[in-house]
Amino acid sequence: MKKENSQFLTLILSTKVPKLALSLGLLGSLMTTLVGLVIPLITKELVDGFDPSEFNTALLFIIIGVFLLQALFDGLSTYALAYVGQRIIAKLRERMWSKFIRLPISYFDKHKSGESVSRIVNDTSILKDLITQHFPQFITGIITIIGAVIILLIMDWKMTILMFIAVPIACAIIIPLGRKMWKISRDLQDETAHFSGDIQQTLGEIRLMKASNAESEEQQNGNQNIKNLFKFGLKEATVSSLIRPLMQLTNMLMVVLIITYGGIRVAQGTMSTGSLVAFLLYLLQITMPIGSFAMFFTQLQKARGATERIMDILSLNEEAQNGIEKDISNKTVYFDHVSFSYDESEQVLDNVTFDVQPGTMVAFAGPSGGGKTTVFGLLEQFYQPSSGEIRIGDTVIQDHSLHSWRSQIGYVSQDSPMMAGTIRENLCYGLEEKAAISDNRLWEVAEMAYADQFIKEFPNGLDTEVGERGVKLSGGQRQRIAIARAFLRNPKILMMDEATASLDSQSEAIVQKALTRLMEGRTTLVIAHRLSTIIDADKIVFIEKGKVTGIGSHSELVAEHPLYNEFAKQQLT
Known part of the structure; x- marks a missing residue:
C-alpha cells in the first residue's frame, strides 16, 4: 500500500502544485477551524450564564458574527483548494494527451482508442473527485479534529480519553474494506476502458454494422459489457454500504457514551451543563469529518488504481522527436536489407533491398498481404526496422527529426482520411502557419487537384462542413481534397496507395489527372492494385x-517474372 500511495503523491507533485493557492486554501481552512472552535466555548458561557430575566443579546450577536466569519473563511478555503485540484488535473490531462499523441503507432495497434480515451477522461476524473472534493474536506476535517481534541483535553481529559475508544474500531473497519475497494476499483476501471473501446469501435464503424445487420450482435455484446460494469458497480456499492453505516454506528456509540458519562458528571455536580453542551458540540465537530474520512479513504483506494494506470501510460516510450532538419530534395532513398515483424510470430518483410532515385516513380506490386503497405509505414517512421536500415542519401532516416521528415513526405491513400471540420481546416490540417495561408492559395491548390468546381458548388465553399471522417463528401471528392492538401504541403517524396482503386470511372479519370499533375518532378512511390x-x-x-x-520495368518483369506475367495477363488482356 505504501508503494501505491507514494506513486500517487509522486504523480500529483509532478504536476507542479500551485503553492500560493494551496497555502491560501490551507490558511483559510485553519482560520475556519479556529473560528469554529470558538463557537462551543461561547455557547458554554451562554448556557451557564443563562438568565430568563436578562438575556445576553451581545453574546448572541457575537455567536452570529462568528458563524458568518466561519462561513466566509470556509468558502474561500474550499475554492482555493478546489482550484489547486482543478489545476493539478488539468496539468495531468495535458501530460497524458501530450503522451498519447506522441506514442508510436505500434501502441495503438495493440490498444483500442476508446481505452485511451477512458484513461484521459475516466481515470483522471477519479483523481479530480478526490482532489477537488474529498481532499479539501479531509484537510479541514483533520484541522478541526486536532483543534477540538486539544480543547477537549484541556476541558476534561477523562471524557476525551473515553471518546478515543472509537479510533481502533474505525481503523478496523476502514483498512480491510479500503483494500477490498482498491481491488474492485482497478477491475472496474479496466472494464470501463474495455467498454469505452468497444463503444467507440462500433460507433466508428456504424455503416459497416448496419450494412451487416449486426445490430443484434452488437446489442448483445454491449449488454454483456454493461452487465459486467453493473456487477463491479454492485461490488463497489456493497463496500461503500458497509463503510458508511459502520462509521455512523461507531459515531453514535461514541455520542451515547459521552452523553451517559457526561450526564452522570452533571448530576454529581462535577461538570456544568454548559460544559456538557460545549463538549457535545466539539464532539459533533469531530464526528462529522470522520464520516467524510470514510468517503475520502474509499475514493483514495479508487485513485490508487487510476494512478497505477496513468503511471503506466506516462512511463511509455514516445517517438523520438529530436534529430537533424535536412532538405531531402534530389536524394536517393535506399532500403538496405530491411526486415520487419509486428511481433515475433510472423516476419512481414524479409531482407528487402531496393532504391528509389530522385524524381522517379517506383511502384510496388504483388499479392495482398505481401508487405507493400508495411514499406510505406517504415518510410513514414510509423515503425522501425527489425534489422537493416533505410537511408535518404547518406543519412539514416531515423537521424532526421520526425517533424522535419514527415513535413517533406506526402501520403495519398485509398480512403483519404479526414477530420471532422471544414474543407479549409482539412486542407490546412497540421500546418503551423495556418493564418498565413490565403484563400487565393487554397483555391489555387484546389484547382490543381480539380477540386475547385465541386467546392464552389457548396453554399459555404471552403467553410463547408465535411462531417465525421468526411462522410458528407463522395470518395472522389475526398480524394481530390487529399491531393489538394498534398499540393499545399509541396512534399519532396510522394507516397500513394492506389488512390483511384475504389472510385467510379468518372471520378477515377479526374483524380488520376490530379495525381499525374501532383507527381510531376517528385520522387514518387506507388502501391499498385491495378497494373494499368x-x-x-x-x-x-x-x-x-x-x-x-x-525488380524492373513493366516489360522486363513481364518477360522475366512468372507471377507478374500472370498478373499482367489477368488484368491487361
Missing part, C-alpha cells in the same frame, strides 16, 4: 510474402 496504373513506372518492385522477388 503503373505500366509507365520507372521501376516496379514485386513483393510476395515479405520478400522482393523481382
Whole structure:
C-alpha cells in the first residue's frame, strides 16, 4: 500500500502544485477551524450564564458574527483548494494527451482508442473527485479534529480519553474494506476502458454494422459489457454500504457514551451543563469529518488504481522527436536489407533491398498481404526496422527529426482520411502557419487537384462542413481534397496507395489527372492494385510474402517474372 500511495503523491507533485493557492486554501481552512472552535466555548458561557430575566443579546450577536466569519473563511478555503485540484488535473490531462499523441503507432495497434480515451477522461476524473472534493474536506476535517481534541483535553481529559475508544474500531473497519475497494476499483476501471473501446469501435464503424445487420450482435455484446460494469458497480456499492453505516454506528456509540458519562458528571455536580453542551458540540465537530474520512479513504483506494494506470501510460516510450532538419530534395532513398515483424510470430518483410532515385516513380506490386503497405509505414517512421536500415542519401532516416521528415513526405491513400471540420481546416490540417495561408492559395491548390468546381458548388465553399471522417463528401471528392492538401504541403517524396482503386470511372479519370499533375518532378512511390496504373513506372518492385522477388520495368518483369506475367495477363488482356 505504501508503494501505491507514494506513486500517487509522486504523480500529483509532478504536476507542479500551485503553492500560493494551496497555502491560501490551507490558511483559510485553519482560520475556519479556529473560528469554529470558538463557537462551543461561547455557547458554554451562554448556557451557564443563562438568565430568563436578562438575556445576553451581545453574546448572541457575537455567536452570529462568528458563524458568518466561519462561513466566509470556509468558502474561500474550499475554492482555493478546489482550484489547486482543478489545476493539478488539468496539468495531468495535458501530460497524458501530450503522451498519447506522441506514442508510436505500434501502441495503438495493440490498444483500442476508446481505452485511451477512458484513461484521459475516466481515470483522471477519479483523481479530480478526490482532489477537488474529498481532499479539501479531509484537510479541514483533520484541522478541526486536532483543534477540538486539544480543547477537549484541556476541558476534561477523562471524557476525551473515553471518546478515543472509537479510533481502533474505525481503523478496523476502514483498512480491510479500503483494500477490498482498491481491488474492485482497478477491475472496474479496466472494464470501463474495455467498454469505452468497444463503444467507440462500433460507433466508428456504424455503416459497416448496419450494412451487416449486426445490430443484434452488437446489442448483445454491449449488454454483456454493461452487465459486467453493473456487477463491479454492485461490488463497489456493497463496500461503500458497509463503510458508511459502520462509521455512523461507531459515531453514535461514541455520542451515547459521552452523553451517559457526561450526564452522570452533571448530576454529581462535577461538570456544568454548559460544559456538557460545549463538549457535545466539539464532539459533533469531530464526528462529522470522520464520516467524510470514510468517503475520502474509499475514493483514495479508487485513485490508487487510476494512478497505477496513468503511471503506466506516462512511463511509455514516445517517438523520438529530436534529430537533424535536412532538405531531402534530389536524394536517393535506399532500403538496405530491411526486415520487419509486428511481433515475433510472423516476419512481414524479409531482407528487402531496393532504391528509389530522385524524381522517379517506383511502384510496388504483388499479392495482398505481401508487405507493400508495411514499406510505406517504415518510410513514414510509423515503425522501425527489425534489422537493416533505410537511408535518404547518406543519412539514416531515423537521424532526421520526425517533424522535419514527415513535413517533406506526402501520403495519398485509398480512403483519404479526414477530420471532422471544414474543407479549409482539412486542407490546412497540421500546418503551423495556418493564418498565413490565403484563400487565393487554397483555391489555387484546389484547382490543381480539380477540386475547385465541386467546392464552389457548396453554399459555404471552403467553410463547408465535411462531417465525421468526411462522410458528407463522395470518395472522389475526398480524394481530390487529399491531393489538394498534398499540393499545399509541396512534399519532396510522394507516397500513394492506389488512390483511384475504389472510385467510379468518372471520378477515377479526374483524380488520376490530379495525381499525374501532383507527381510531376517528385520522387514518387506507388502501391499498385491495378497494373494499368503503373505500366509507365520507372521501376516496379514485386513483393510476395515479405520478400522482393523481382525488380524492373513493366516489360522486363513481364518477360522475366512468372507471377507478374500472370498478373499482367489477368488484368491487361
